[in-house]
Amino acid sequence: MEFLTLFFIYVLSILTCLALVCKYSGKGQFPLEKLFVYLTNIISHLVPERLQTASNQILHRLFHKRNSFFLALHFLLEAAVYGEFTYEIFGYCQEIGFSLPSLIVPYVLLTVKMYFFSQCCTKDPGTITKLNNEGFLGVYPYDQVMFYQGVLCPTCVLVKPARSKHCRVCNICVHRFDHHCVWVNNCIGAFNTKYFLLYLMTLSAMAADIAVLTIGLLLHLVLQSNLMSAAYVDEEGHQQPVGLFFVIQYLFLTFPRIVFMLGFLMFLFLLLLGYSFFHLYLAVTNQTANEWYKRKSHGCQHCNPSPQQQSHTSLHNFYSRGTIRNLKEILKPIAKNEKKGR
Ligand SMILES: [Zn+2]
Ligand SMILES: [Zn+2]
Numbered sequence: 234m235e236f237l238t239l240f241f242i243y244v245l246s247i248l249t250c251l252a253l254v255c256k257y258s259g260k261g262q263f264p265l266e267k268l269f270v271y272l273t274n275i276i277s278h279l280v281p282e283r284l285q286t287a288s289n290q291i292l293h294r295l296f297h298k299r300n301s302f303f304l305a306l307h308f309l310l311e312a313a314v315y316g317e318f319t320y321e322i323f324g325y326c327q328e329i330g331f332s333l334p335s336l337i338v339p340y341v342l343l344t345v346k347m348y349f350f351s352q353c354c355t356k357d358p359g360t361i362t363k364l365n366n367e368g369f370l371g372v373y374p375y376d377q378v379m380f381y382q383g384v385l386c387p388t389c390v391l392v393k394p395a396r397s398k399h400c401r402v403c404n405i406c407v408h409r410f411d412h413h414c415v416w417v418n419n420c421i422g423a424f425n426t427k428y429f430l431l432y433l434m435t436l437s438a439m440a441a442d443i444a445v446l447t448i449g450l451l452l453h454l455v456l457q458s459n460l461m462s463a464a465y466v467d468e469e470g471h472q473q474p475v476g477l478f479f480v481i482q483y484l485f486l487t488f489p490r491i492v493f494m495l496g497f498l499m500f501l502f503l504l505l506l507g508y509s510f511f512h513l514y515l516a517v518t519n520q521t522a523n524e525w526y527k528r529k530s531h532g533c534q535h536c537n538p539s540p541q542q543q544s545h546t547s548l549h550n551f552y553s554r555g556t557i558r559n560l561k562e563i564l565k566p567i568a569k570n571e572k573k574g575r
Contacts (some may be wrong), residue, residue: 349432358422359408411521423566432520440487440502519559
């Protein structure tokens, strides 16, 4: 298969996975919503109805029911990347003189990341039960815009504390609910937000570190082979100097696994970096993703906002207590019966 076809399939498969995850794991609109709807409309005319129903059921089970699919996928991708790194890159890098400590850093990051990841998966996010409901009611004041006093969760039949939300996937009410994460198969709430943030950061660092080592290796191979000063004969028989596109094509066809992995890591890193900064912003401003989405959807109704919506905007940082105290609140969440002074 020629280079461009391979590359096209590669990019298309990654973009399809991304679109599916964005569409079904998040709330509200995602950036390419219209394009996604347009494409699914076209596909719906081509695919038989029975197949569509079956795929919808699978997607519903994947994204709206607790399951271990994404945990398994997470480990599979990680095993593939670390397997490739250990099998090919580690040895190559050692041969060309990379220091051993620099090659061990990815394994250290993996160990640290595994700890944060396991905490995200297993730590109670802040489940509200009949026994602890009373205590959680006093933690945050009601802003009377997003959270109102005396509202009952119809499923748990409990009075909702401010900033809490019922997770339809886990079927529980969660204290300081952020979102339900399919990758950790758990809710992200008051008591595991810090682990989630640290997990995102170490995962970004892991992707960046392996990508940098791989780029270093490929650069060394290109420079060592004098590829940049070489020439090739085009279809019309003319000699052409080797350009960047040719080098990428050469590397892709000579080291397909390494280049494939590098592309995946770079793509993953950019995605994770954006997501990490988003969650860092939420932590610094003392907002949850749930509150941010609610504000965003209110912001869409900017035509003739009601007095309630206007007050919504003015209460942008209702729960913020300053950057340092906001971060402290993430690291040491306010537990029941600890009313905070404001
Ligand atoms: Zn509930
Ligand atoms: Zn949940």
